[in-house]
Structures are given as C-alpha cells and as structure tokens.
Amino acid sequence: MNTVQIQNITVGAQNPITLIAGPCVIEEPERTLKIGRAIKEIADRLNIPYIFKASYDKANRSAYNSFRGPGLKEGLSILAHIKKELGVPVVSDIHCITQIDEAAEVLDILQIPAFLCRQTDLVYQAARTGKVINVKKGQFLAPLDMKNVITKIEEAGNHNILLTERGATFGYNNLVVDFRSLPIMRSLGYPVVFDATHSVQLPGGAGTSSSGQREFVPYLTRSATAAGIDMLFMEVHDNPPEGKSDACNMLYVDKLEDLLKDVLAIDHVVKKHK
Template structure:
C-alpha cells in the first residue's frame, strides 16, 4: 500500500493514525482557530498526526437558507491564517473545477464531497493540482465502485489518494456503515479514512437541515479502527449545539480525547493485520 504525504505528515501503514478534525464549516477566524487549537493539542498529546479541516463553503445544504460559510475568497484567507498559526496541514472541500486552482494555493490537500465523488472533471482537475486528494465515498456507491474513482485520479498522474467512508443510505434519513468497506477500499492500495461524524448523520432528518446521533460516534469509531483504517475524520466543536452546520453529529471537544484513546488502543492491537 502506498503512503500519502500531506504537508510533512505520512499517512498509511507504519504511521500514526491520522486525525482530520475541525468544525464542519468555518465560523469566523477566532472560533475556528480555537477549535483547531484544542484539537491539535489533543492530537499532539496522544501522538496522532493532525490535519485541520473546515469548509469555506457547504454547497449541499438541505435548505437554501442553510449557513454555507464565508465563501472561497474569505474562507481561504481564514484557512491560511489558521495554517500559519497552528503550523498544521489544512484540508477543505471543493465543489467545482474553478475552485481547484485558488484552493490549491492555500490547502495541503483537496477533499471531494461524497455527492460529487463521480464527477469526472472535478476529480481529474483536483488530481492535476498535484495535491493529495481525499474522496468521500458517495452514500449511493458500493465500496468496490470506488476503484473507478481511483482510476480517474491515477489517470491524471496523481498517486496521493485517500478514500473516506461516511456510511451508505439505508431507507429514509438514515445511514449505515458496512465494515467490509474498509478492507475492500484498502485493497485498492491507498489509505482509507473513516468519517465518524457524518456516518451518524441523519441526512435531511431535521426537515430543512440534517439531524444526527453523535452518541454513536464512539461505537462506530472503535469498530472502524478494528476493521482497519489509516485515519479518522471527525467534525468537532466546543459547543455543537451552537454549531452553524451539522451540530447534531459533531463531537464535543471535551469528549474527543476519550474517543481517540480507545481508537489508539484498538489500532495498536489490529495494525499488524493491516
């Protein structure tokens, strides 16, 4: 399996678990920095690799009135300041080919949202940037279908690829995580990440917004690490009830360390198999 380099970090077998964490969407510089600083302190304390994540634009809101973030220009300025302040790699979502070039000047990795994982031109343009590309598996795809995503990225000459599982649609407003997904996607030769917070989301479950069950994050995290992952994606917040996007499934920072300690203990047991 190939290791992927994000900034000065190595992701994959033989390396510490990667933690991608931050608020769902940028909530201004000060609040976002505060969240990132606390997440980094926890990751450093536990010996995890850390990448800060926050979206400058959430283009797939349930409602037109849903908070989308500051937009690409202001958002990238905030992300650049957080990157310099925390001295950590940064990742954020891109939604169009036009966003790739300006985002690539600031970000250390590009993320493709689940709903866009089959968009050939977006994948190809992102891969051509030369940055690592993390693609979230669509809720509508079987894990084996992500081989086609990998092929598209590789066709652009990019081998810095990560694949992220975030659950599959199961009836209305519900997602489930099939643990077979992790070994299947890892068989493609690239690191696999588990999105522990979007996997407990109830898409559209709030009518004009998504609902979620953050109380199940710890259980799915332990199971996923046991099934073999190279990193964890978690949206975190100091007060999720005040979160401007996806509050019901974000992890409260006060609970993050305990969840990660269990994940590390399980990873130490199972990593020899992966």
C-alpha cells in the first residue's frame, strides 16, 4: 500500500489510525476554533494524530436559504488561523476549479465531495497541485468504481490519495454502509477513511434539510475500525443541535474521548501494533 504524508503524519499501511474532525461548517470563528482546540486536547491525551476539518462553503445544501458558511476567502482565512493556533493540518471541501489555487495555499488536504467525485476536471486539476486529495466515494458508486477516480489523479502525476466511505444510497432519504467497501477500496492501494457521521445522515430527511441518526455513530465507528481503516472522519460540535449544518448527525465533543478509546483498542488488535 502507498502511504500518504500529511505534514508529520504518515497514513496507511500498518500506521495507527489518524483522526479528521471538526464542525461540519465554519460557524463563528471563535466557536470553530474552540471546537478544534477541544478535539486536539482529546487527541493529544490519546496520542492520536489529528487533522482539523470544517467547510468554508456547503455548496450542496438541500434548500437555497440554508446556511452555507463564510465563503472561500473568509473561510480560508479562518482555517489558516486555526492551522496556526492548533499546529495541525487542515482540510476542507472544494467545489469548482476556480477555488483550487487559493484553497491549495492553505489546505493540506483538498477534499472532493461525494456528489462531485466523478467530475473529471475538478479531480484532475486538484491533483495537479500535488496536494493530498481526499475523494469521498459517491453515494451512487460501488467501491471498485473508485479505481477510475484514482486513475484520474494518477494521470496528473499525484499519488497522494485518500478514499473515503460515507454510506451508499438505500432507498429514499436513507444511507447504509456496506463494510465490504473498506477492504475493497483499500485493495486499490491507497489509505481508506471512514466518515462516521455522514454515514448516519438521512439525506433530505427533514424536507428542506437532511436529518440523521447520531445514536448510531459509535456502532458504525467501531465496526469500520474493525474492518481495517487508516483514518477516521467525524464531524464534532460542542452542541450539535445548535449546529448550522448536519446538526442531527454531528457527535457531541464530550462523547468523543470514550469512543476514541474504543477505536484505539480495536485498531491495535486489527493492525497488531508493537
């Protein structure tokens, strides 16, 4: 397996699991930083490598008037500040080619949203930056279909690739995780990420917004870790019901540490760390 280097964090092969976590969208800068600091303190206590995430723009909201975030310029400025304050890498979604160059100046990982994973120009041009590219598998794709996405990135001369499982469409307004997808995607030669909170989303389940089933996050997280993953992606908030996006599936930050202790124990067994 190819390993991926993100600053001083090595991901893949038999390396311990890495955490990507933060609120779904950048809200007030102070609150967003506060959430990141709380997560980092937990990660530091448990000796888990940590990468901060938050979206500067939620471009795929269910309703036109839904909160989207501060936008590209202000959002990247906030992420740059968080990156400096916490001393950790940062990741956010990109949605169109015109965002790539500016985003690459700040972000350590350029994330391709699930709905856009087949957008050839977006994937290819992002890959040409040489940055780590995290592609979320579309809810409509089989895991082996990600081979085609990998090829597009490799054609750009980039082998810094992460593949994320975030659930597959299962009827209307529902997702299900086929845990076979994790070893299948891992067999393609690159590290695999499990998105534990989007996997419990109920897309469009609240009419003008998505709903979710936060209570199942721990079960899916432990199951995915047992299946063998390299990174764990979780959206975390100090008070999820107040969250301006994905309020129903974000994890309470005060529930994070106990769950990560389980993750570490399972990961240790699966990878047999010395």
